[in-house]
Amino acid sequence: MTEPNRTGDWRTPAETSDYRTTPDHAETMAYLERLVAAYPDKLRTEEFGTTGEGRPLTIVIASRDGVFDPRAIHASGRAVVLVQNAIHAGEMDGKDACLSLLRDILKDRERGRLLEHVVLVVIPVYNIDGHERRSAYSRINQTGPELAGWRANATNLNLNRDYLKAEAPETRAFLRMFHRWMPDFFVDDHVTDGADFQYEVTFQIDETPNVFPATAKWVRESVTPEVARRVNASGHRTFPALVYLKEETDPSQGLVLQPNPPRFSTGQMILENRPGLLVELHMIKDYRARVTSNYEVLRALLEVINEDPATLISLNREADADAARLAEAPARAERFPLALEKDGTPTLVEFHGYQFTRALSEVSGAMWVRYGREPWNVTLPMETVTKVASSVRPPVGYIVPPQWTRVIDVLEAHEVELHRTRAAWTGEVERYRLRELTWQAPPFEGHHPLFRGEGAIDVPGSLGRCELSTEVLSFPARSVVVRLDQRLSKVVIHWLEPEAPDSAVRWGYFDPIFEQKEYGEAYVLEKLARQELAKDAELRAEFERRIRADPAFAGNPTARLEFFFARSPWGLANRVGEYPVGRLRSLEGIPVP
C-alpha cells in the first residue's frame, strides 16, 4: 500500500478562484475523494440513493477514529451532526464552506478537535440535478458566484417543500439515510432572498409548540446565543433569527419570526424530535464573505456541541420517549398543536439594517424601498407566530383503509411503524366530515392544495368545516393501523390530521372523497322536491328562507334542485367529505399481529 499523499495545494476550488466560482458536482466530489485518499482513516464517502436524473447522492463522514458505523458511533457517546447543502442549488455557499471545514479539520490540529465528541456527516450537494443546471441567471437577487445551480430538482419540485409529503426520490433517500444515521443535530445551509441588512448570516432553530420543551429551552438558552456570540467574535455579523419584514415596502414596521411547517427540512426535524438549524447567508454579500460566514456558523455550532454532547444526546433520547407517550393519558388530555398564527404580542429586537428611502414607483404604481449603505441601527418590534390556531386531542392510533395506497406509501417512506389487519374489522372510531373547502387554483409543488401556497412561507388558514363524530365503521383486511406510541408519532399526526399544515388532505391526497359521483336528472329531482316539500314543513321553511336570503341560490335552478338531492338518501349515499381514516380510541379487538 502506498502512503496517502498529503502534500500539494489543498486550496478548495472556490478558494483557488478567489471565490469567483463554485465547483460543479464532479469537481466537488473530486476534491472530496482526494481528501478521502489522503485521510482514509478519518474520512469516508457513502452513497445513499439516486436523484431523478440518476446521479448518486453522497454523504461524507468525518470521524476521528475511523469508526464509520452509526451504531458504534452512537454507542461511543459522540454526537452525530448532519449538515445539508445546496437543497436550493443556487444557494451553494455551504458546500464550499464544508470543503474548507473538512480540509481544516483533517489538516489543522486545532480544527481537528471539532471531531473530539462529534462525528460530522455532510451532504455536499443534496439537489445535485438542480446544481448541475448551472447558469449566470439562476438568482437575480444574489451576488456571485459566476455560475450557480437551480432552486428546484429535475422535475421542478422544491425539495424544501417536500419533506412531509416525500414525493421526490431525493427526499425518500434522505429519510432512509437520516434514519440509518439518526443525527443528533441537523443543519440546512441556504442563502436568503428578502430584505437588505448588515448581517452576513442569519440563523434560526425553530421553537414551535411541537418541540420537546426541554430541547427548546436548551436551544434558546445555550445554543442560539453561544453560536451568535462566537460568529460575531470571528468578525462576521449574525442575527439569530430569519429576517422577514412585516411589510415588504416598509422595513420600519418590524419583523415577523416565521416557523417552518413540516414541508421544510427544519420543520421535519421537529417531527423527528431533533434540533434543526436553518442557516441563511445574506444574498447581497460577496461570495467570500458568505462562504466564510457559513464556515464560522458551522465551526461555532460544532464547538458548542463538543463542549457538552451528553446534554444533546440525552435531550434527544427524552424527546423520542416523550413523542412515544403522546397517546397515553394524561398526555392525551392535552391538545396537540397543529397550526400556528401570529400571537399579536411583539418583542423588541435590536436590528442592524441599512438606511432606506421609500418612494412611489412609476413602474409598479406602488411604494418601493431603495436601500443605501448607511447603517440603520434600530430597535424593531418582532412578531412571533406561536399562538395555536388549531389543535387536536391525540387518539391512540389511526386506521387507514388499504386502498389509500399513496397515503400509506408516504407513511412507509417515513419509516413509521405500521401494522396490517389480518381480517376485516368493524368497530367504533372517530371520523371527520369535511365541508366548505377551497382549493388553490394555480399549482403549488405539483398540487392544487387546500392552503395558500404561493408565498415562501404561509400560515394555513382554516380548512373549512371539519367536524368530528363517533361512528361504527368497517375496515377491510390489510387496513393499516398506525399506533401513536412510537418515536415518529408527530409525523403520523401531521400527515393524518386534516387540519395540520402539510396533511395528506391539504396536499390533495384525499381529493376524490370530495367528488360527487351520482347525480339526479332535473325531471327526476322535481318529483323528489315536490314530495319533500309536501311532507316536511321544516325543510320547506328552510328552502324558503334560503330563497329569500340568497339571491344567487334563488337564481340558480340547479342549486335549488340540488338542495333536495343533497339532503336525500340518494345524495347522502355519495358520502362527500367523509374522511376515510378512523381515529382509534382503543386498540382492543383490532386484528393486528
Ligand SMILES: [Zn+2]
Ligand atoms: Zn433556500
